[in-house]
Amino acid sequence: MDTISILTLRLAEAMGLYMILIGIGGLASPPRWRAVMDDLNASPALVVALGFTVFVVGVTLVMIHSIWTDPLAVIVSIIGYVALIEGALLLAVPGPLIRIGHWSTTFIRAWAIIALLLGLFLFLAGLTGRATISV
Template sequence: MDTFSVLTLRLAEAIGLYMIFVGIGGLSAPRRWRQMMDDLERSPGLVMALGLPVFATGAALVLIHSIWRDPLSIVVSAIGYVALIEGALLLAVPAPLLKIGRWSLNFTRVWAIVSIGLGTLLFLAGLTGRATISV
């Protein structure tokens, strides 16, 4: 896949690997996701502690990669904006996200498989892609 930037390729690889590992964790220990959700619902401090790195990661991605020129760069940029918004919501109004998180536990294995599949596609796109302009 051709993309605008080498940065897009490297970020796609990193985000893809992250998604693969999260998916493997969901398949190998689905109860751990339920336990994490229980911990988040019991501890507002933990929610704040989680919100900060999610927000910072999203902000960093948005600052270094807001490129909207080809499909892969759009996906990588959108992931940055989603992380930024998710982190902001965890810091400001976490209840709706926690409610969605609790509901999604009903589909842990599905989410895990989807995460592995999309992560693999993203990783391979980054690994095998070609940058037309280096930024």
């Protein structure tokens, strides 16, 4: 896949690898993800720590990669904005997001498969992609 930036390719690889690992984890141990949601529900400090971390990752991604020139760059940029918004919501109003998280534990295997497939796509797109500048 052609993109305008080498950074897009490297971020796609990193995001893809993360999603592959999350997908494998979800398939290997669904009860662990339910336990994570239970822990978040029981610990406001954990929610704040997670929200801060996700917010910082999102802000960093948006600052270094807000590129809207090709499909892969758009996907990478959207992931950055989603992380920023998710982190902000976890810091400001975590309740609705945690309720959605609890609801989604009903479909852990489906989410894990989606994460695994999207991760494979992003990782392979980053690994085999080519950065070009067309003028």
